[in-house]
Amino acid sequence: MAKFDCKALDKEIRDKARQRKEDNKVFYETHLQQLSGDSAITEEVFDEAAAVDDNGFFLFDRLEYRFARFNGLTMGRAQTGGDKTQEIVSYVTFYYCDFVFCGFSNLNFRHCAFVGCNFTECYTLEFASVFEQCRFMSRTEGESNIEDAPCMFSNCEWSAGFYGSDLSMAVVEKCHFYFTNMAKTSMKDAIFLDCSFDTMKVGDCDLRNAKILNPKFIEFQIEDSLHRTKASKHTYLGPVDFNPKEEREVRFAADVYSQFSELFENSKLMDLSGEYFFLTKMTERINLKGLPRFKSFLGMMTCGYGERPSYSLLSALALVLVCGTLYMFLGVSINNELLVFRPTPGQLFPPPDKLILWYHFSLVTFSTVGYGNVVPVGGSLVVSAVEMVLGVVMVGIWVSTLVRKMVR
Numbered sequence: 001m002a003k004f005d006c007k008a009l010d011k012e013i014r015d016k017a018r019q020r021k022e023d024n025k026v027f028y029e030t031h032l033q034q035l036s037g038d039s040a041i042t043e044e045v046f047d048e049a050a051a052v053d054d055n056g057f058f059l060f061d062r063l064e065y066r067f068a069r070f071n072g073l074t075m076g077r078a079q080t081g082g083d084k085t086q087e088i089v090s091y092v093t094f095y096y097c098d099f100v101f102c103g104f105s106n107l108n109f110r111h112c113a114f115v116g117c118n119f120t121e122c123y124t125l126e127f128a129s130v131f132e133q134c135r136f137m138s139r140t141e142g143e144s145n146i147e148d149a150p151c152m153f154s155n156c157e158w159s160a161g162f163y164g165s166d167l168s169m170a171v172v173e174k175c176h177f178y179f180t181n182m183a184k185t186s187m188k189d190a191i192f193l194d195c196s197f198d199t200m201k202v203g204d205c206d207l208r209n210a211k212i213l214n215p216k217f218i219e220f221q222i223e224d225s226l227h228r229t230k231a232s233k234h235t236y237l238g239p240v241d242f243n244p245k246e247e248r249e250v251r252f253a254a255d256v257y258s259q260f261s262e263l264f265e266n267s268k269l270m271d272l273s274g275e276y277f278f279l280t281k282m283t284e285r286i287n288l289k290g291l292p293r294f295k296s297f298l299g300m301m302t303c304g305y306g307e308r309p310s311y312s313l314l315s316a317l318a319l320v321l322v323c324g325t326l327y328m329f330l331g332v333s334i335n336n337e338l339l340v341f342r343p344t345p346g347q348l349f350p351p352p353d354k355l356i357l358w359y360h361f362s363l364v365t366f367s368t369v370g371y372g373n374v375v376p377v378g379g380s381l382v383v384s385a386v387e388m389v390l391g392v393v394m395v396g397i398w399v400s401t402l403v404r405k406m407v408r
Contacts, residue, residue: 004275006239013211013236017171017191020150024116027149028096032067047071057105060089069098076107076129086130096149104129104160113137116149124159128179135166168206207263208232216241217252222259224266231260231267237276244286254283274405278307302394303401312398316366319394323387324362330379332361338377366391 051059058073077087086108096116105125115137136151150169159179168188178198186206196216203223237260242249261276285296304311331340341350361374365384376384
């Protein structure tokens with residue numbers, strides 16, 4: 001990514017995620033200590049000895065769980081058949097709870113709140129779970145409020161639906177999302193590290209300031225027909241992890257870049273839209289063969305697919321230098337005197353004063369100024385004709401690309 005310093009951003013975002021984890025730990029320990037002094041609050045563990053139903057599923061029998069650790073439990077219901085057969089957990093608050101190696105099956109959390117909770121190595125069983133109108137508590141950036149801390153997800157495998165929920169400020173690390181749907185969900189300021197997304201849909205969500213680092217995508221879709229998904233100038237999708245030798249992975253990566261380009265365009269962030277469009281074309285080129293690949297290469301070299309005006313200048317400079325070198329060996333006429341260089345054992349390099357003349361002629365030919373003091377001869381006639389045509393084209397490309405970027 002030419003516009004982004006990916007290494008610096010990667011380090012900065014990972015440090016930020018690490019700091020959020022440390023803050024949560026401090027909030028947990030501080031608040032537990034404060035409450036223990038007043039109310040004898042202690043950590044509570046729910047494991048294989050906890051109350052379960054006839055099928056071995058854990059029973060939620062409270063409206064509030066504080067400083068609880070759910071260890072190795074299966075939650076939900078085994079039956080299928082829609083909402084009527086889901087296990088419904090409504091208006092329950094989980095306050096600084098740890099879910100460790102817990103399985104979720106056909107479970108619907110409704111209007112639940114998760115404050116400073118950690119989900120570690122949790123997974124979905126054969127039936128997907130749903131988080132509806134749930135809040136994974138967010139806190140205001142820069143404030144240390146132990147009453148309101150974000151959630152942390154690590155090494156989880158989710159097949160779930162998040163509907164009208166709030167995942168703001170969450171840190172999601174090394175998680176695998178498959179057959180997952182996120183609709184009208186806030187992921188503002190959330191950080192996704194080293195996650196994979198397989199058959200996932202995102203619609204009408206808030207992605208402002210969200211950060212996605214080192215992701216892997218398979219069948220990822222932003223379904224946003226009403227353009228309600230939001231992005232900001234601080235929304236960041238890092239380089240996608242894919243195998244360039246796998247055509248399928250390349251296609252998925254290019255498609256994700258394209259969708260983010262459209263997302264930024266819909267959010268009126270045209271400069272960022274252009275950067276992800278550039279990444280789309282660069283990734284797509286990997287799968288191209290023959291003439292389409294050559295055309296794509298020319299588009300990249302001449303103007304960076306319309307996003308790199310500097311590429312036009314560099315291409316123009318390269319053309320001037322190449323043609324000037326050809327004039328050196330093919331010859332030009334100046335004041336009816338043939339000026340051509342023929343290397344000899346005694347003179348392997350041309351004299352500097354003559355070198356300037358060849359490149360001067362190349363430059364005025366490229367720009368179609370044509371002072372008339374130097375005239376092409378022999379093979380130089382063909383080279384000069386080609387250079388003039390390419391010069392007109394390259395200047396037009398450079399001007400149009402530059403104006404496009406300035407308008408954006």
